[in-house]
Each structure stands twice: as structure tokens, then as C-alpha cells.
Amino acid sequence: MGSGIALLDYDRDGDLDIFVVQGMPPAAAKVKPANGSGFSPTSRLFRQTKGQFEDVTESTGLEDEMPYGSGVAVGDINNDGWPDLFVSKYGRDRLLINHEGKFEDITEAAGIDNPRWGASACFTDYDRDGWLDLFIVNYYDYYSSNRLILPNGEEDYAGPQMRESVPSKLYRNLTGEMPDHKVQFRDVSFETGIDSKAGPGLGILPADFNGDGWIDFCVANDGKANFMWFSRSGKTFSEEAIQVGTAYNAAGVPQAGMGMATGDVDGDGRQDFLITHLEGEYTTLYSQVAEGLFEDRTAAVGLAVHTTHTGFGTALLDLDLDGDLDLVIGNGRVRRRVGEPPATNLESFWQPYAECNQTFLNSGGGIFTSVNAIDDFVAEPRMTRGLAIGDLDDDGDLDLVTSEVNGPARIFLNTAERKGSWLIVRVIDPRHGGRDAYGAIVTVTAGKERWSRDVNPAFSYLSSNDPRVHFGLGKATTFDQITVQWPDGMKEDFKGGMAGNNLTLHRGKGVQP
Amino acid sequence: MRRLVPVLFGLTVLAVAVNVYWWFSMPSLEPLPVVATDRMTPRIRELIQTATAEVMRQDHSAVAWGDLGAVYFVHSMMPEAVACFRNAEVLDPVDYRWPYLLGICLLNTDREESLDCYRRSAQRCGQKAHVQLRLAEALIDRSELEEAAMQVESVLSYAPSNPRVQFAKARLLLAQGDLEQAKSWAIRSAAAAPDKRTPHLLVAQLCRRTRDTAGETRALKALEKIADDFTAWEDPDTAALYPLRQDGTARLARAEDLAKSGQTASLKETLSEIATGSDGAAATSQLAWILDQEGNFRESEGLLRQQLLRFPKDERLHFQFGVVCFLQERNPEAEAAFRRVVELKPDFVDAWYNLGLTFVKLNKPSDARDAFAVAVRLSPSKAVIRISLAELLLAEGKEEEACEHLEAAIKVAPMEQEARDMLARIKAGQK
Numbered sequence: 001m002g003s004g005i006a007l008l009d010y011d012r013d014g015d016l017d018i019f020v021v022q023g024m025p026p027a028a029a030k031v032k033p034a035n036g037s038g039f040s041p042t043s044r045l046f047r048q049t050k051g052q053f054e055d056v057t058e059s060t061g062l063e064d065e066m067p068y069g070s071g072v073a074v075g076d077i078n079n080d081g082w083p084d085l086f087v088s089k090y091g092r093d094r095l096l097i098n099h100e101g102k103f104e105d106i107t108e109a110a111g112i113d114n115p116r117w118g119a120s121a122c123f124t125d126y127d128r129d130g131w132l133d134l135f136i137v138n139y140y141d142y143y144s145s146n147r148l149i150l151p152n153g154e155e156d157y158a159g160p161q162m163r164e165s166v167p168s169k170l171y172r173n174l175t176g177e178m179p180d181h182k183v184q185f186r187d188v189s190f191e192t193g194i195d196s197k198a199g200p201g202l203g204i205l206p207a208d209f210n211g212d213g214w215i216d217f218c219v220a221n222d223g224k225a226n227f228m229w230f231s232r233s234g235k236t237f238s239e240e241a242i243q244v245g246t247a248y249n250a251a252g253v254p255q256a257g258m259g260m261a262t263g264d265v266d267g268d269g270r271q272d273f274l275i276t277h278l279e280g281e282y283t284t285l286y287s288q289v290a291e292g293l294f295e296d297r298t299a300a301v302g303l304a305v306h307t308t309h310t311g312f313g314t315a316l317l318d319l320d321l322d323g324d325l326d327l328v329i330g331n332g333r334v335r336r337r338v339g340e341p342p343a344t345n346l347e348s349f350w351q352p353y354a355e356c357n358q359t360f361l362n363s364g365g366g367i368f369t370s371v372n373a374i375d376d377f378v379a380e381p382r383m384t385r386g387l388a389i390g391d392l393d394d395d396g397d398l399d400l401v402t403s404e405v406n407g408p409a410r411i412f413l414n415t416a417e418r419k420g421s422w423l424i425v426r427v428i429d430p431r432h433g434g435r436d437a438y439g440a441i442v443t444v445t446a447g448k449e450r451w452s453r454d455v456n457p458a459f460s461y462l463s464s465n466d467p468r469v470h471f472g473l474g475k476a477t478t479f480d481q482i483t484v485q486w487p488d489g490m491k492e493d494f495k496g497g498m499a500g501n502n503l504t505l506h507r508g509k510g511v512q513p
Numbered sequence: 514m515r516r517l518v519p520v521l522f523g524l525t526v527l528a529v530a531v532n533v534y535w536w537f538s539m540p541s542l543e544p545l546p547v548v549a550t551d552r553m554t555p556r557i558r559e560l561i562q563t564a565t566a567e568v569m570r571q572d573h574s575a576v577a578w579g580d581l582g583a584v585y586f587v588h589s590m591m592p593e594a595v596a597c598f599r600n601a602e603v604l605d606p607v608d609y610r611w612p613y614l615l616g617i618c619l620l621n622t623d624r625e626e627s628l629d630c631y632r633r634s635a636q637r638c639g640q641k642a643h644v645q646l647r648l649a650e651a652l653i654d655r656s657e658l659e660e661a662a663m664q665v666e667s668v669l670s671y672a673p674s675n676p677r678v679q680f681a682k683a684r685l686l687l688a689q690g691d692l693e694q695a696k697s698w699a700i701r702s703a704a705a706a707p708d709k710r711t712p713h714l715l716v717a718q719l720c721r722r723t724r725d726t727a728g729e730t731r732a733l734k735a736l737e738k739i740a741d742d743f744t745a746w747e748d749p750d751t752a753a754l755y756p757l758r759q760d761g762t763a764r765l766a767r768a769e770d771l772a773k774s775g776q777t778a779s780l781k782e783t784l785s786e787i788a789t790g791s792d793g794a795a796a797t798s799q800l801a802w803i804l805d806q807e808g809n810f811r812e813s814e815g816l817l818r819q820q821l822l823r824f825p826k827d828e829r830l831h832f833q834f835g836v837v838c839f840l841q842e843r844n845p846e847a848e849a850a851f852r853r854v855v856e857l858k859p860d861f862v863d864a865w866y867n868l869g870l871t872f873v874k875l876n877k878p879s880d881a882r883d884a885f886a887v888a889v890r891l892s893p894s895k896a897v898i899r900i901s902l903a904e905l906l907l908a909e910g911k912e913e914e915a916c917e918h919l920e921a922a923i924k925v926a927p928m929e930q931e932a933r934d935m936l937a938r939i940k941a942g943q944k
Contacts, residue, residue, distance in 0.1 A: 115860040115891060141860070143829055149790065151588035151760040153552025167894070190893040190921065242714055242736065243721040243729055250684060251650060252711030280621035282654075293722055299656035300688070305624060338592055 001090075001119070001139070002312065002332075002385025003043075004462025005403045006072040007392070008083045010060070011101045015048040016390045016466060018401055019062075020409045021069040021087055023385075043069050043087060051393055061103045064094060070139075071462035075123025075132040077110075078175055078183050079433030088118025088136055088462075095134075097183060111185045114169050117142055122458030124206040125439055126215045127234035128488050130432050131173035134185060135194075137201035137219055138166045157334045159256070160200035160222045168201055168219060168227075170194045193237045199224050203260040203461060205273055207454055208439075209244075210292030213489040215439055218246065220257030220275045230292070246286050250296035255281045259387070259461030263316035263325040264452060265301070266366030271454065274303075276311025276329055276461070279355075283307035283314070283329060287366075302360075303327075306370045309355045310334055313387025313461040317398045318472030322419035323449065324362040328377070330384030330402050330461075331355040342381040350406055354381035357402075377412045390466025396422040396500060398470050403463075420474040421499035426467070427455055427484050429507040436467040437507070439487035445496075446476035473499050483513065542600045545569070546585065546593035554790065556759040560584045568597075575605030582614065587758045591618045602633075609638035610750055613647070617751065627651070635664065642672045643748050649681050658688055676706035677746045683715055692722050700728075703735065709746070710739050761790060768799070777803065794820065798829040805837055813837050828857040832864050839871055847871045862892040869901060878905055889918070896922035896929045903935060912939055 003023030007016045022043040042064045046053040057063055068090035077084045082098040095112045096103040107113075116138040123132040140163035148158035170192055171185040178184050189195040194217075203220030210216065214231035218241075221227065225248060228241035241247035248254050256278040265272045270288035277283060282304045286294040298304045313330035320326065333353045341351035357378050360368035371378065377400060386403035393399060397414040404410070423444060427437045440455040453469035473479065480496040484505060492510040497503075545568060550558040564581040571577050582597030595618045602611035616630030631648040638644040645664045652661035662685055668678040679702035686695035696719035703712035713735045720729035755763075764787055771780035781803060787796035797820045804813035817834045824830055835850030851868035854861050865888035872881035885902035892898065899918040906915040916939055922932040 113890070143795075143858070149761050151553060151557050151590065152548065153554070187890075195894050196925070242717050242733070245718045245722075248711075248714060250688075251654065252680075252714045290722070295687070299654055304654055304656070308621070308624065338590070 001070060002383070002405045002462065003069050003403055004072045004120070004313075004386035004460075004464070005388045005401050005409060006074050006085070006464035007388045007390040007401060007457075007466045008074045008085075008464065010045065010083055010098060011047060012082065013049075015050070015394070016392050017048050018046045018053065018409065018411075019072060019074075019085065020044050020046070020403060021072050021386070021462065022064075022067070023069050023405075025067050041065055041067075043072075048392070060101060062096065064105075066091060066094075070118055071120045071137075072464050073121040073123050073134065074457055074464040074467070075134075075438060076433060076435035077123065077132050077134075077173060078181060079131065079435055081434040083435075083467075086112075086121055086123070086134060086136075088114070088121045090117045090142070091115075093118050093136070095185075106183055110183045111187070112171060113187070114138070116166050116169070118169075119202045120204040120458070120462050122204050122206050122456075122464075123438065124215050124456070124458070125173075125487055126170070126206070126217075126231060127172065128214070128439075129173075129176060131176045132435075132438060133173045134169075134171040135204060135206065135217055136169040136171075137204045138168055139202060139222070140164060140200040141166050154336075156336060159334075160224065163200065165198035165200050165221075165224065167195045167198045168217075192235070193239075194229065197227060197239050199227055201227070202258045203275060205260045205262055205459055206439075206456060207262060207271060207273075208441075209271070209288075215487075218260065218273065220260050221254070222258065223256045224254050226254075226257055226275070244292055245294040245296070249281075249284050250298070255284060259312050259314040259330075261314045261316045261327070261459050262454065262456075265316065265325055265362065267324065267364075269450070269452070271452075274298075274314065274316070274327070276307075276314050279308060279310045279333060279335075281308070283311050283327075301366050302368045306360070306368075307358065309358065311358075312385045313402060313463055315387060315389045315400075315460055315465070317389050317470065318422075319359070319398065319414060320361065320416045320419045321397060321422050321472035321474070322364070323451070323472050323474030323476075324364050324366075326362050327358075327360040327368055328387065328389075328400060329358045329360075330387040331357050332383030332385065332405060344381045346382075346407075350383060353383050353405070355383075356381050357384055375412075375415070383407060385461060386463045387460050388463045388465045389460075391424060391468070391470065394502070396424065396502075398466075420472055421477055423471045423473055423479060423499055424502045425469050425471070425482065426502075426504045427469075427507075428504065429486065431507065437484075437487060438467070441485040442469050442505075443483045443485075444471050444473070444479050445481045445483070446473055446479040446499075449474065449476060468502075482510075484510065542572075542603060543596040546581075546596050548590065548593060554759065554761075557588060560757065560759065573604055575601040575608065575611065578604065579608075579611060579614075582611075583754045584757055586614060586618060587754050587763075588760055591622070594618045607637060609634040609636075609641065609644060613638070613644055613750060616647070624651075628655075640671045642668045642675050642678060643746070643750070646675075646677050646681055646746075647748075649678075650684075653681065653684050653688065656688065658685060661685060674705055676702040676709065676712060679705060680712050680715065683712075683719075687715075687719070692719055695719055696723055696725070696728075703732070707735065708739060709744065710736060711746075713739070761787060765796065768796070772799075777807075788816075788820065794824045794827045794830055798833045801833045801837065805833075805840055810837050810841050826857060828854050828861060828864070831857065832861065832867075835864070835867060835871075839867065839874075842874070844871050844874045848875065860891055862888050862895065862898075865891065866895075866898050866901070869898075873901075873905075878908065881905055882909075893921070894925045896926035896932060900929070900932050900935070903932075907935070907939065912942075915939065 003021035006019040010017050044057045045062050047056040071088040073086040074083050084098045085096040087094040093114050095107045097106050119137045119139045121136045126133050140160050150156050170189045172188045174184040199221035201219045205218040206215050216231050217229040219227040226241050227239050228246050229237040257275045259276040262273040272287045274285045285298045287297040289295045309331035310333045311329040316325040336352040344354045359371040383405040384402045388401045389398045399414050400412040402410050427440050428434050429437045443452045451471050457465045457467045477499050482494040485491050491513050493513045494510040564584045567577045568581050578597045578601040582594045585594035598611050598615040612630040613634035616627045619627035635645050635648045645668050649661045649664035665681050679698050683695045683698035699715040703716050713732050717732035768783045784796045784800040801813040814837050831854045835847045838847035848871045851864050854864035865884050869881045869884035882905045888898045899922040903915040903918040919932045919936040
């Protein structure tokens, strides 16, 4: 399973900070040294000050000795402008509200009660009432007696086929209806229909997949059909993955879905998405071929042969700023490799699980080529799980942060050769306390070129990313216009300018198109 | 005698020459795999030892190497299986099965070589549709559509009604962008293989793409009738090997088949054997449940007590122990067992439900209501729990709450007559 990682500016100082979820069992955590060089029994928050990170877990009230953390979601649940945290767990999840840089556990008081094994989670405003709701993907019903003993007598990971699936949870944010805006959520999984289908879920993507203006949810299930929950005007959801082509791969076979990433891979103006899978499968690209209809085009874009590792965290991002979306995948096996393990510095127990991460560059037409360059991200076999992207060093390109099983969090600063200019855009709606406008779509136009991005930090695996949207603009040194489609469907144009800028757009400061 | 010496000398030289020739012309083989068998279950160890002994007895027999490869293959010991199948192919380059099985073994580790193996097997197999289609599907997965089309057309020429080739044809056409023709072939495949999910899935998808609402509805209805999430296409070459499997997962799967076919005696025997292993807790729970259904509570309880000593923290064994106590109306013991289960696994829905039922028997209605409420919270879509909770709420005069649960039960299980009757009674009483 592993655990995730989040990039957020928790203290609103303009720098991205890093929250690392602790996934260790209690016994393992207790025996590790507490001198900062080893393992930590609690999830940890690292505050950035100009490229240096300081552990502020204790001073921010984030100490949490409860084990088995999994995923993390970031969002401002009370519209006060400060990003709050949700941590999913095997066991009691945690909802942590941010009081100007200090966190408070309000899980029970806020009505969050998910006793299942939570995996990826996201905050999004599915009912467009201006308050961020919470979707938690649950994995499966774990029983200690379901053990997989291999024919050679060794025990290995027993997959979801040996377990009973459980449904996801959707919590509606009622804070706006509370007299004093006390944070309150209500479990609406049953009434919205989200509870009606169970699957061993790991990944989540909230987005408007069919262009009707309402947020839908795509859930990556492990070894079973994925779910595509289409919103019916924010009231109920209808699961239609089979019909729209995202339940299985092209051969009609379920794959072990884990991490998810989204973006317009082929530049046709439609959002595509991909899901990472187990070794022997491939990272599947679901290309949007018509509004809300998808096709597995993994082979056609060159990913089928080269993505055969066990992939977890992933992102589509413009690494080299040439104007198209490239791909990164964090890899690491869940089953021991048979045969010679790769050479690593890991303890011998972990060596058969280690795999190299992967980077793929987009040729411009949506065809991917594996990058063989020796860089730190891909060079060494590891057991990567969480992966988050964001401009950590404020230099205009996107950097990577990863988490590992039994290993440290790692920061990989982007040193790729720049093939163009860039733009970073933060969109906020002052009516909602100045929080990031999750669910908005930002489109940048430069001459004949157009690039669109969703404002959504919830993608990859168990992780939360920089909420700002990033554009590689290729050869363009200026842009003509930025159009923001706000979560309620209204559009607003903002004037063009020079590339190489970090912009914050406030709703109401632009013009209606 | 003098004449004999040159003859004997000549014969000796000839013998040496033959031996030298044989030695140098002997194909080069991979060494016999050596695996640690000390932790293996005795059945698997015995299979490997027997097949290995046969190879040692006839080390130039492709069949002996192939049989040893098969034992390793079905037990997922792929490097060893690869070595054996390689040797089998070297010794018998005509039999398509060796590169075919070798290709399957290499699928997860070396796709290029795996594809080459499929190509060799397709060249040698004659009219074996599953072999040619394995190659065609691998080629479609790589977007090598021209070569894939050749294989598909070849199979269509001698097996035009084969649903797998019809499905492959549909996939090819879809990859080429011809949605209507792809749909037509997918529909043919679905008609030829009504119990196979994959063609129906493709039909549903293509109907949505071509705005054929009626076709989409038909395909979805067909899918509702097919229980399994996924079943692979038939493959006689691998199917012939699977009876060799002796690992715990395969034996549990066989136990499930026995249960489905009602072969209780064989099922009990199989589960008893599995229960002795290190992964035996799940099998014990199943076996205890069968004994309970037979009314053999004493044997069930004895088995569970014994296994709880081995697996004291196994929630399912405690659960089953609670069940056997409950069935014998030893309710305080059942309560203790179910309480232990929810301590070990707080999200065990059935344990909360059974705890509620036990409280009802113990005449503790408020405890029962609380236990049912937890079960509903954990699993809002289980109608039976909502009905039990509604009954208690009704007894407490909380009609409105009871109605909410009954309506929710009917929503998830529209055919639930008990909920409908109760609801009708409440509504009639309210009037």
C-alpha cells in the first residue's frame, strides 16, 4: 500500500511545504530511532523557507501516534483561506483543520467516520454550493486470515482477489448551512448512490469528464473494473465505466489500478487520463475520444511495451516546458521479484521489491518516448509509492516529491533542459474565503496554441499536489489571454501578458467573455 | 588373430569418433533447476522431485523437460519453468507447445522474447486458434496491427465462428477507427460466447460510442447475468496443466467448486487438509460453517477451539465460534465471541449484526439497537440489517426512524417483501 505525500502552503508564506504520511505499523514505528535520521512514528510536516525544510510537526499540532496512514487530501473546508488536511488510514481517519498554521483534529466533531481502510481521498465541491466536500476511496475488507503462501512456502502479498470489496464514502460539507459555520460533514454515500457499488479502490480523480459542468469521480480499482461516477446535477451519481470505456483495458481485462493522472495528452482539447498498474500489465492511457467517451490507446501512444513495472504515483506534467504533457511514474513492486534482484543499497529483504521510476517525454502528438538519461529520479531502484508535483523552488518548472515503502521521502528538483517558457496560475474565488477554486478550468491562449488545466490537486496515488496550475508554453514568450471557467460554469477572461510569471487570478477581476 | 587387431582398432576409432561427434552435436541445454523444497507443501515437493527424477533419467527427452516445466509453471516458479521449456524446445523444435508456454512464462519479464516465442509457436501450430490468437492479441496490445490482422484473418479462414477471433477482429477494427464494423464483430462474438464478459463489455462501449441506446441496454443486461468479474478465453494447452496445481489458492478454488457442486464430503476432506497449513484459518472457518449447517455443532466447536489456540487473534475464527455458540443458544458465550471480533476488527459488519441478534436473544434491546446501528453505518446497503433495526425502533415507538430504514432497505433491495409488508403495516397504522 505505502503512504502518500502532499504539497501545500500551510502557513501561506508563498512557499510549498511538504506533508509526509506515515504508513508504518505501530511495532515498526516504535523501534526506530527518534533522532530525525531514521523512521518517524507519526506523519510529518516540513515547512519550507527558501529551499530549506524544517520539521514543524510538533509545533503545528500534527503529532499522530496512530499507525497505518495511507492517503492525504488538502483543501480549505471552512473557506477561511487556510488549507486543511485529511489523512486516510487503515483505522480511524483524521480531519485536521488549520487555524492559521496550527492544526486541530476535528474528525469526530465534524462527522467524519470512515472505519474502512481508506486509500486516496480528495476535496471537491461536487454539489457546487461553494464548500469543499470529501470523497474517500476505500480499499478492501481486510482479514488477517487471508494469507497468500506461495508454492515455495514463502508468504507474499495477497491481492484484492482474496478480499471482499467495500464502497467508497462521500461526505457533503454542511459548514455553509451551520449557524456559526462550524465545520460539519454528512455521509451522503447512500443517498447519492456512491455506496451502491463496492470495489477495491486505490486511486481517485475528480473532474468533469462529460462536460456537463458537474464534478464526476473516476475511481481506480485494484484488479477489478474501475468506476466512473457521473454526477446527476450534483444530487446523485450513476456508475457508467463499462459504457464509456474506462472499466477495463482494451482487451476487456481488469487491471490492478493504483495511481491516476489527467491531462490533455494529445492536444485535442479533451482531458485524457491514465492509471498505473502491476508488473506484467501496463500503465493504461484512457484517451477521451468524444465528450465523456474513452478508449484505451496505450499501445498506440507507445506506453504499452515500456510501462511494465508496478506503478503507483504518477503525473502528467510539462517537464521540459515544450508545451506538451510528459509523464512520470513512481514504481516499486508489491510481490517479490523472482530471480536476481537489482543492485541497490537497500536491505536484502527489500531488494526484490525495488524498481526504477520512469519518465516519458511527449513528442508533441501524444506519443511517448522513455527517457534513458541517468537522472536521480529514474537511476536507482526504489519502492516509490506517493508522488506529488509542484514548483518547490519557485523557478517556473515542476519538481517531484516521492514517498517510499520503508524509505525516506525524496525531493527531485527539475533540471531538465528548458525548451520553452512557462506560466503558473493560481485561481481563487474571494467569495469562498480566497481559497483555491478547485474544479475551475484554466485555459491559456497564445496565438493559435491553447492549453487547458483543471484546478485539482487530487491525482497521483494517495497524494495531493501543488494546487496552482502550470503551463509549459513552448516557444511563446507572451500569452494573449487566460480564460477561467469557474466551478459554477461561469467564464471569465483575464488579459494576456509575458510568459515566465506566477499569477494569481481573483474572480471578478477579469471580464465576462 | 592378427587380422582381428586392425578390425578391433578400427571399431574403437569409430566408436570414439561417434562419441565425439555426438558430444559436439548434442544441443546445449540449460542446467537442471535447483529449488529449495524444504518449506514447500509435501504435494508440491513430491511433484517437483518426481518430474526432476524423470528428467535425470532421460535428460534428452523434450517431454520430460516439458513436464517438469509444467510443474514449475503452474506454481508460478517462472525462471525454473523458462529453463525447462527452453530445453524442451531445443530438444524438440517442432512441437509448438514449448515456445508457446515459454512465451507465457516470459510475458511479465521479457515481452520482446515472449512475442518471439508466440511467433515461433504460431508458425508451428497448424490450425490452433488459441495459439495464433495469443500472438494476435499481443500484437494488438503493441499496436502492431498489420501483423495482428494476418493472424486474425488466418484464424477466420478456418474457424470463422470462434468468438475469440471475432473479438480480436472487433478490437482490430476499433483500433483502426471503424466503430460500426467493430460493433458488428463484437456483437457476433457476444452471441457466440454469451457467458463471456469481454465481448459484451466491448458491445456496451461501442453502442455508447455509436449512440445505440437499445444495444447498450441489451449488453448491460447480458452483463448482469454473468457473475464473474473476468474469465479468460479458453486455452487447452494451459488448461491441461492446471490440474497439477497444488498450492493453497488452487486448493481453495477447488474447494469452492466442490461447494458449488454440492460435493460436501470431498469439500470437508479438502478443507480439513488445508486447515492444517499455515494459511489454514480461512479454511477452518469454512469447514466449521459446513459442520454448523449439518447440525454437527460439537465437531465444529472442537475444531474452532483447536484452531483458536493456533490463531488466537483471527477474527473469523472468533466469529465462527460466536456463530456456533449462538446456534446452540449459548448466548452469553456468543456475545463474548462477537465482542472479541469487533475488538479485533471494528469494521466487521456481520459481527456487529450478529452481536445485535444475540442482544435481542438476551433481551437487551438498546444494546441490540446500538449494534445494528453500527452495522448500518458500516454497510448502509444491507437491507437485512436495516429491517432488524427497524423492528427494534418500531418496538420503541420510533415509527418515523423505522420507516426511514425500511424505505432505505426497499431502495437497495426492491424485492424485499418483509420490508414492504412492515412499511405497509406502519403506514396503515398511521392512517
